[in-house]
Structure formats: C-alpha cells, structure tokens
Amino acid sequence: MSLVPVSLSRRAVVAAAFSPILAPGVHAQSGRPIRLVVPFAPGGSTDILARAIGPKLSVALGQTVLIENRAGAGGSLGATDVAKAEPDGLTLLMGHIGTLAVNPAIYPKLGYDPLKSFVPVAWVARVPNVLVVSASSPAKTFQEFVELARKQPGRLTYSSGGNGSAAHITFEYLKLRAKFFMVHVPYRGTAPSVTDVLGGQVDATFTGAPAVLPHIRSGRLRALAVSSAKRIPALPEVPTVAESGYAGFEADQWYGVVAPAGTPAALVTRLNAEINKALAQQDVAQQLATEGALPTPTTPQAFGELIAREIPRWAEVVKAGNVKAD
Template sequence: MPVFTSRRSLILGGAAALGLPLLPRRARAADAWPTKPVKFIVPFAAGGTTDILARVVAAKVSEEYGQQFIVENKPGAGGNIAADFVAKADPDGYTFLVGTPGTHAINKYVFKSMAYDPIKDLAPVIIIARVPNLFSVTNALPVKNVAEFIALAKSKPGEFFYGTPGLGSTAHVSTELFKSMTGVNIVHVPYKGSAPALTDLIAGRVHLMIDNLPAAQPFAESNSIRPIAVSTATRWPLMPDIPTIAEAGVPGYEAASWFTIAAPAKTPMDMINKLNASVEKFIKSEDGTARLRKLGAEPAGGSPEAMQAYVIAETEKWGKVAQFAGIKPE
C-alpha cells in the first residue's frame, strides 16, 4: 500500500532532522500577522479625540507592518455599540476597539442594559494616552484659583452650574469627584457634546467645566474662558503655569480621560503582545510623544496586564463617584 506524506509532514520532518525547533502554529501565525487589513473600531464620530488618536496610531502601525489599519467609526450609546461589536467579533487579531473610560469603566453605571462585560469580553492591549481635564470658569466669575472657587461656591450653595458633554462623561464624573472631595453644592447641566457646553460657559450661562483639555484649550488660549487648574496628578507640560487641582487645594484629587486598544477576548496573546510593542515604541518615541502632546494627550503605554489593572481600579473609583452622585442606570 502506498504511503502518502503531506507537504506539512515533510517540512516538519525536515526541520526535526536538522534539529530546528518546531514552533507552535499560533506563534507562526503571529510572526506573519497581519496578513490582511486590520480594523480599529472607534466608538464615536470622526473628528473627536478618540478618532484622532486612533488615526495617528493606525497610520504609524500601517507603515510599520505594510498592511492597512483601517479606522471605522461606530458611534452610539456612549460607545457601547462599538464595544459590543468588538466583543462579539472573531478573536483572530483583525478587529480592535479604541476604548475610553466610558466603554471600559463608566457606562456600566449609566446604562441599564450592557450587552458586553468590559473585563470578561475585551482583552487589554495597551493604554495609548491619558488626557487631562481642564478646570475652567466663565470670565464673569470673580475667582482666580480653585481655593477661591470653593470658598465662593460654599458661600452660595446651589447657585452655580457646571456644564458637561453629557451624563456619565468624564467631565461629569470628574466634577462629581471634585464635589465629593470638597463638599461644594454645584448643579449639573448636561449638554449633547462639549461644544454647546463650552459656548454656554463663554456666555456665562454655566459657571465652570472640568472638561477634556483638547476641547477646552483653544478657548482658554484665546481668553474666552479662564483656566485655573488641570485634573491630573502632574502639571500639563504645555501649560506649566497652571497648577493641578490637587496642588490648588484638593489634595489627592486626580482624574483623566484615557484611550486604550482592546481586542475580543481569546485573541491570541502573541498578536496582542506584537501590537502592544509596536504602539509602545511609537508613543514613547520623540516623534510620537510630540504628536500626542500636540493633541493634548500624554503617552501612557505599559503591558496588557498593567492596562487591565488600571481599568479595574478606574471602574471601582468611578463606581464610588456614581454612588455619591446618585447616577442611576437608564
């Protein structure tokens, strides 16, 4: 009876005869990855911070691998539509989510029905960057720093209004964190995005915002609003004269938006590690750091395990703030 030997058997047999190591099939697949276009799913419309950061990273890794990384926008439900799409995608290394605090940590406290579990259904890849929030007041308000604002707000409880891009936004929970740590009584006015909220801050219809730096910075630089602090633990390198909220009278205060890459659960770890290394190399390079800072973002990086630990810590932190603020899933 003739013996038929497959081409694969001959190759493996030859490798063994030469004393070469036999790599697992998954490792060989990762070495070749990507062999076709890769999708970065963005949970918001084009033009926002998430979309811009995704496109900057996608362009760089496309260049590195000689394979297209395509940014696809799937807005809706505070990012849940995109996150659920990625959570249910094939875990083959060709679909990734560019996530935010909403998709990973806050939405569970805002939305009654969540079709995915951020921890169980999404595998961490890397934190691309953190974005400070800028504490700004309307020019009509007679305060020059955080301590003066706290004193004024406590002297007139319930008389000052703060704007946000919407319920559950980082601006919302960051301001509620500020309230919980200072005891001020200020009233939330949610808008449908940063632009209309900032318009009313300029006009004095709301009195303060603690909103993402990229959205607020142009108005601060044109003196349309008065920036008095940043929300991160350290000062923003491009605005070094503006103190942190912690420095300015609220010790321990820290809040930021952050932007991540995540994959469907069960995506091979070697593919995740390969993408992690590429993004880390870019964002920590001189060019990458400069480009991100120009967008108002500070490079983060780190391992997938570090991202997972950070997401869990942020989820617990914002859960406490949601409870304080009385935020109920709707």
C-alpha cells in the same frame, strides 16, 4: 491572496491569515483590514488618538488599519460591537475611561463586561481634565471657585458632553471631595458644552485639555486647576486639584486599545509592541502634546490592572452623584 485548505483547523486558519501581524515585514495575506473602532463621533480625543497611531500600525504590520467611528450610548454601542467580534486581531477598540470603567455603573444592561469581554492590548495615553470658567467669572483661583460654589449651593451650573461622560463624572468627583453643590447641564458633545461656558450660559466645565486649550490660550477661558497628579506641560502655571488642598485627587481621562477576549497572546504582544513604538515616534508625540495628551506606553498587564482599579472607583462616584444615562 493565499488560499487556505478547508481542512485546516480554525486556529491554523487564523495563524495563516494573520501572519503579517506575527511576522514583521510580511504583506497581508488575508486581504482584510484591521478595524480600529472608535465608539464616538469623529473629532474627539478618542478619535484623534486612534488616527495618530492607526497609520503607524498600518506601516508596521503591513496591513491596512481602518478607523471606524461607531457612536452611541456613551461609547457602549461600539464597545459591544468589538466585544462580539471574532478574536482574530482584525477588530480592536480604542477604549477610554468611560467605555471601560464608568459605563458598567451607569448602564444596567451593558452589552459587554470590560474585564471579561476584552483582553487589554495597550494603554495609549492619558488626558488631564482642566477646570475652566469664562474670563468674566469672578473666580480667579480654584479656592475662590470652591468658596463661590459653597456660598451659592445649587445656583451655579457646570456643563459636560453628556450624562455619564468623563467631564460629568470628573466634576461629580470634585463636588464629592470639595463638598459643594452645582447643577449639571448635559450637552450632546463636548464642543457645545464648552461653547456655553464661553458664552456665560454655564458657569464652568471640567473637561479634557484638548477641548479647552485653544480658548485658554486666547484668554476667553480661565483655567483654575488640572485633574492630574502633577502639573501638565501645556499649562505649567495651572495648579493641580491635589496641590490646591485635596491630596490624592486624580481624575484624568485615559485611553487604550483592547481586543475581543480570546485574541491570541502572540497577536496582543505584537500589537502592544507596535503601539508603544508608535507612541515613541516624534511626530506622534508632538501630535499628542498638541492635544494635551500624555503618552503612556506600558504592558498589556499594566493596562488591565488600571481598568480593574478604575471600575470600582468610579462606581462609587456614580452612586454618590446619582449619575444616570441619557
């Protein structure tokens, strides 16, 4: 471990401590790992994506990358923790549509500002949502599902992993566009919300592909539509909502890495390059495909533009659906 004279400026200390990020192949001098914070419990899509790219970053940077799960308040606790961290490249957030675009409309006293508290690093992936019903549902197609909901306003139910979750706002967006009403049943997590659709206690859910693909393949759930602009490779026979009569409908979950505001541009550039390289590696691509995730390598600027576009868009949906936090 290199010793840095106390007289060096803070900027010089940061540069010396984190030269492994700036210079490929140099071993870490600080001895401190990089924290990649996942603001949710282990096992979800955010966690899976972080653990897919984490080991690749460790090798590329010559520095240990630790995945740290810090769940709570719809991802806000973990995001706030990262927002308050030193902008030295050692603390990163695996953010997603909820933490970076939806939460500002739901939590009036959010501990961070998605646009001011962070600098975008890399857009990692998008995960299409899939509208599913149980195999015993009378709705065999998306159109039949919408008609059924319209004929029985308030009698049908849909589940999500919690108030303000991606599944919740996606379904609210569908209700808004298709003009029908169903009752929301929030759960503490995606898994139980899917389990009760399987069991018939809830009529439908519109959640990320990873949570429902195994049940669709086993025949226990019926996929009616996907939220992406185009059909997805994992479910090529399932139409999009857009092609089913609602042009322009798109409501994928998306995920990406951000760092605390003030993180040096050189670190951001290097991290972006290494994450994009990781996404191009065959084993990572295969892992993402298994999860129904589509890699989205691009620039930090493009990812920042996505976040800026999504915040007002989902604020309208939250307001129209009167979405509240737990």
